[in-house]
Each structure stands twice: as structure tokens, then as C-alpha cells.
Amino acid sequence: LRGAAPALALFVMAGAAVTPALADPFGMEGTVVTIPTSQGMEHLRILTDAPEGKLRCLRVDEKGNPIDRRKFDDGGAFDATRDIVHIEPMVIVETHQPQKLQKLVGSFGTLVALDAAPNYYTLKTENALKAIEAIQAIGTVNMRYLDQAYVSTSRSITMRCESTTDEPLFGGLWHLNNTLNAGADIRAEGAWDLGFTGKGVTIGVVDGGFVETHPDLFENFSMEGSLGASSVSVHGTGVAGLAAASRNCVGTVGLAYQATLTKLYYGGSEIEAALALFYANQINDIKCNSWGPLDNGRVTVLSDLERIVIEEGVRTGRNGLGEIFVWAAGNGGSLDRMDYDPYASARETISVGWIGHEDVLASGNEQGAALMVVAPGGGNGAALTTTSSYGDGYTSNFQGSSASAPLAAGAVALMLQANPGLTWRDVQHVLVHSARHNDPTNPSWEVNGGGLDLSYDYGFGAIDARNASLLADCWTNVGPEQVVEYVEQVDEDIPDNDSLGLRRELEVGENLRVEHVEVELDVHHGYRGDLVITLQSPAGTISKFTQLRNDPGTDYDRVTFTTVRNWDEPARGLWRLRIADRAPGDTGHFDSWTLRIFGPEYVEVCDFDANRDRVIDFADLNIVLDHFGYTDVPAGFCGDLDGDRNVDISDLNALLEAWSLDCD
Numbered sequence: 001l002r003g004a005a006p007a008l009a010l011f012v013m014a015g016a017a018v019t020p021a022l023a024d025p026f027g028m029e030g031t032v033v034t035i036p037t038s039q040g041m042e043h044l045r046i047l048t049d050a051p052e053g054k055l056r057c058l059r060v061d062e063k064g065n066p067i068d069r070r071k072f073d074d075g076g077a078f079d080a081t082r083d084i085v086h087i088e089p090m091v092i093v094e095t096h097q098p099q100k101l102q103k104l105v106g107s108f109g110t111l112v113a114l115d116a117a118p119n120y121y122t123l124k125t126e127n128a129l130k131a132i133e134a135i136q137a138i139g140t141v142n143m144r145y146l147d148q149a150y151v152s153t154s155r156s157i158t159m160r161c162e163s164t165t166d167e168p169l170f171g172g173l174w175h176l177n178n179t180l181n182a183g184a185d186i187r188a189e190g191a192w193d194l195g196f197t198g199k200g201v202t203i204g205v206v207d208g209g210f211v212e213t214h215p216d217l218f219e220n221f222s223m224e225g226s227l228g229a230s231s232v233s234v235h236g237t238g239v240a241g242l243a244a245a246s247r248n249c250v251g252t253v254g255l256a257y258q259a260t261l262t263k264l265y266y267g268g269s270e271i272e273a274a275l276a277l278f279y280a281n282q283i284n285d286i287k288c289n290s291w292g293p294l295d296n297g298r299v300t301v302l303s304d305l306e307r308i309v310i311e312e313g314v315r316t317g318r319n320g321l322g323e324i325f326v327w328a329a330g331n332g333g334s335l336d337r338m339d340y341d342p343y344a345s346a347r348e349t350i351s352v353g354w355i356g357h358e359d360v361l362a363s364g365n366e367q368g369a370a371l372m373v374v375a376p377g378g379g380n381g382a383a384l385t386t387t388s389s390y391g392d393g394y395t396s397n398f399q400g401s402s403a404s405a406p407l408a409a410g411a412v413a414l415m416l417q418a419n420p421g422l423t424w425r426d427v428q429h430v431l432v433h434s435a436r437h438n439d440p441t442n443p444s445w446e447v448n449g450g451g452l453d454l455s456y457d458y459g460f461g462a463i464d465a466r467n468a469s470l471l472a473d474c475w476t477n478v479g480p481e482q483v484v485e486y487v488e489q490v491d492e493d494i495p496d497n498d499s500l501g502l503r504r505e506l507e508v509g510e511n512l513r514v515e516h517v518e519v520e521l522d523v524h525h526g527y528r529g530d531l532v533i534t535l536q537s538p539a540g541t542i543s544k545f546t547q548l549r550n551d552p553g554t555d556y557d558r559v560t561f562t563t564v565r566n567w568d569e570p571a572r573g574l575w576r577l578r579i580a581d582r583a584p585g586d587t588g589h590f591d592s593w594t595l596r597i598f599g600p601e602y603v604e605v606c607d608f609d610a611n612r613d614r615v616i617d618f619a620d621l622n623i624v625l626d627h628f629g630y631t632d633v634p635a636g637f638c639g640d641l642d643g644d645r646n647v648d649i650s651d652l653n654a655l656l657e658a659w660s661l662d663c664d
Helices: 098-105 127-139 187-195 234-244 270-278 303-314 403-419 426-435 465-475 618-626 649-657
Strands: 012-014 034-035 040-050 054-060 084-095 112-114 120-124 144-155 156-161 203-205 259-264 288-289 291-293 322-330 349-357 373-376 383-385 394-398 482-496 500-506 518-523 533-535 542-544 556-563 575-583 588-597
Touching: 034 127, 040 084, 054 127, 054 291, 084 098, 084 127, 084 270, 098 112, 098 120, 098 127, 120 291, 127 144, 144 270, 187 465, 203 234, 203 270, 203 322, 203 403, 234 259, 234 394, 234 403, 259 270, 270 303, 288 403, 291 322, 303 322, 322 403, 322 426, 349 426, 373 403, 383 556, 403 426, 403 465, 482 500, 500 588, 518 533, 518 575, 533 556, 575 588, 618 649
Parallel strands: 034 144, 203 259, 203 288, 288 322, 322 349, 349 373
Antiparallel strands: 012 034, 034 040, 040 054, 054 084, 084 120, 084 144, 112 120, 156 291, 383 394, 482 588, 500 575, 518 556, 518 588, 533 542, 533 575
């Protein structure tokens, strides 16, 4: 049941007769069940039972065939394991009358309210087959009081890892201080020299757990704010060390070495994800996520429950300033795009790609229109050194966006120490405006209509912890977020194997200063990997959401793509969407699309207005004097009124010449 899905479609058995009792998992092997999950109605072939009452299944099509239909030779191999799904002994329901529903499902278990989302309940059953029976029973419910119900599943995920100077291992920490390629690092020492260490900020590591008793982790670990505190994994231990290993002269050191660490267990199910992403939002300032769906070129979607808890995190976390979600952008390289990942590409999250020790993209880095920044993550011959749960407690072979994400989380911790009043949106602004233009000869670099350098490979550039902390320290928060939404009913067939495809246009009258743009699609197609989808802004900036690939999924139903490539552009004008079917053999129909633009009211920037209140006065003078003598500052730094990256006498003279200027 997804929304108003008809109850009659709830339960279908193929290859075996439907029997009244399904409690025995044996004898069911090979049976195909069609059930609602967080991804919609899915056909799942039962393979075998699994621990904890689960069923191990394979996703198939309506005829029972494997869905991994490959149309293009992309160098990848057939891998059926990517379609393995575990049905869990749990049903998730959304209802505003739980008492009525409880009477119906009482024989299966008790509805338990989820604190993470209003009107959401879990029904834990004896085993997965009982969950299937329960969803069949729920299918008879009067839809007036049942909003949706589906069986909980867990899927293959990827933990996105390829496999200070007194610290004994500091010489190998090139990501903090690159002695071979000067400047090709996160500029940790520059931030530390200014006193920014992450003190007073809490980073929650959403992962399989970490060794909280590790010599480099125990000083910063806090049980308060932790969920599943007994869990341990080698991956999570490496992530925790990169973010916030303490400075204790024992082994390694994290970027935010005085930040607090908590562990938030996640093992692969949507319930575990929702609980971890929701847990202790007033304690955990940042949640670091070095995981995501398989990097296989397929589009996936957030469950409604996950979407709700992420939205709730930025709405109410940190006492209303918004929790900061940092996400690894993926390791799929040219065969994938981070745009297909609904976590990393969501507007509420900070997507982080990875670069190597030579300051260029690693082979596994994923391009994307929603890619915000990159950070050191290894590859190209040099991995990262961090804490481990194996051997002597350290590894020098940790790499991937799993490594770059905790460094980004550490950088955000330094920023929040510098300015605890930053909202989640302001954190993104500071990262965008302080990013370093790495690999400048890369042809992917361009300038958008807001005057910002951007790249499909690097987003807005490499994180510079020093400059991000400096800019955060004097940042004036942007105005309230506004959203404009336009919907167009299209109802046209998409020309098959036609590079021009269909082009649609929407005229936007409101003038926001763009932060994020979302495109929600309703498209039916036999093989969505055929479709190349782009959006062009009024300023001419193009966002490519999809490329030709092996994605056998049918349809884009409630799928939302997000771009950050229009950051700081004016929203007003003509927006153009193009959908082109670039391969023969499968056809489709374009039903409708929705354009959403997010950002504050567009206000022209006023020269020499240090605090952006549109009046040149003593407040601006005080800002210049407070930062007088600063050198090598980031672009847009308060006090640097002439843009020469220094706060000096020329800025003071410029301010005095513009004294009492009314910017309006």
C-alpha cells in the first residue's frame, strides 16, 4: 500500500498456490510474492529463510525473471546479488486511527508508535511469512483510516570504503598535511592554528559501530546520544577516527580532535536508518553517513519514513537550527552518478565526493548535479591512515567517499565551533563559498549564473577547513527559506531512440536566490536506463541528472532529482527540462513534472556592506576592525571589502569612502 494503492493488489503468489497458513518457510522456496515495500510494489522470489526470522529473496519482474537486464556494455558484469532483498518480520503502517487497525492485526502483534514520525507504527511479527500474512490482512482495511502500509525490508548497501604533528602516525596523514603535494589536503593545521578543533560539537557516526575503547577514540566518545552502543565494525571505527580521533600522542588524530563522538547503529534496514537519523537530534549536531545504496547505476528512492525523519532533523534539530547530515557521494565511478542516490542527493544533506593525494578525482568518484564538495578520500595510489578494529588498531588502507565524508563532518564541527548559530542551510552556504578550486585545468569546471565555480567532478571544490572555519566565524545567516513550485501536465509519448527527445518549459515569476532545485518526475518507460534527463536554468546553467546506463527499472514514479548547480542564481525566468530516449527497443510516456526552487528572497549584493544589512555604518566598520590584519582569507570573507583576500588599509579606506551609503 503506497498512498492510495488498491487493496486488491496487495498480495499475489506466483508459482505456488496461496495457502491459508504461511508460517512454514520450507516448501516456499522459489515462490514469488508480490508485496508492498518502501520501494513500491515488488515481486520477490523467496530463496531461503535467514536469521532473525527473515526471508532472503531475489527481486524479479512480473514474469518471475531476474530484473538485471543489461542493454549496454559498460564493462560491468551481471551480479544478481545486487537484487537480494531480505523481508523482515515487521510491517510499517501509517494510520491516524491505530486503535481500529490494532483490532484487525491483533493476532500478529502489537502496533508500536514510532517517535521518529507522527502516525507511523511498527508491527513486529513472529517471522517474515507472518509479516506477509499481516499485510494481506491489512489489505482489507477501510482506506479512510489507513494511509499506507508495507513490509519492512533490508537491502544490500555499500559502506563507501575501498578497502597533529606529535602523533606517531602524523607523517602518514597526508589528508591533513600533504608534504609531497603542498596544499593538496584539507588544511587542518591552518584551522587548528586559529583555535578551531571541534570543541563543544557532537558528531554522530551512523554506521555499524566503532570501538569506543580504542586509545584514540575513548576520550571523545559519549554514551549520551548513542544508539546501539555495543555495536562494533571496522568500517565505523575508521570513519570515527578520521572525523574526531583525539590528539593524545598515541597514534593518529582526527580533523575535529576535540569534538564528541557518538555511535548510531545502522545495519541496512529502513527502520534502522530512520531510528539512527532521528535519534537524539538535540545532542548530535552532525550525523556522518558513509553508506548508501549499491553503486550500480540504478535510481533508488527514499522511503517516506526516511524522508520524514531527515526533514524533521533539519527542521527541529539543534534547537531549530537544523541537524547537519553529511553523506558519502559514492564510489561507482563512471558507471554511476550520485544523483541516483536519494540520500546523498537530497537537498537536506551535504554530499561529499573524494579526491586523491594529487588533488584530482579518484577513479571511483561519482559525478552529479547534486554533488556539493569533495575532500581527501584516497585512491590513485595513496589511501588514508585511520583507526581500526583489527590488528594493532590502525589501518593505512582506508579510502573512498567513506573516508571523505568523515573529514567533511570534521570540517563542519570546526565551523560550528566557530559559529554555533549557523543553520543547516548556512553550513551549506559556507562550504560552497569557501571551497578550494582544486585541479584547475580539469575541463569540467565552469562558472554558473551566480558567479560560482562548479564542476560535475568536484561540486564547488575541495573543502578547505581553515577557510570554512574563518568564513563561518563571521558569517551572517541568510534569509528564511522560501519555495516556489510549478507543475505541468505533459501527457506525451517520448520519441524512441531520439537524441532531441521532449523539451518542456516553465516560466518562473518569483525571484529567489537559488540554493536547491528539485525536479519530480512522473514518467512511464520500459527501461529507464535509456533516458537522459537535463534541466537548464534561466542563466543557462545545465544540470544533467541521468546518463545512458544499465538500469532496468520501469518508470520514474515520485522520483525526485536535485541540483545545486544553480546556487546563487536568480530563479526568475524560463526553466527548460529535456527528456531524451537515447536507445532503441523500449518506449515510454511523459505524464507530468514538478519544478521546485528553494532559497531566500533575492536581494542584490551591496558593495562594502560587511554585514549585509544594506546600510554602510559603524557595524560594518567594527567588522573590518575586528578582522584587520587577516590574510589569505576566503572569497566573501567579512572585512575583505575589495576582494583581495586580505583585510587591510585598502578595505578601511573603501568603507570610509562609501560611508552612510544606502544600498536601497
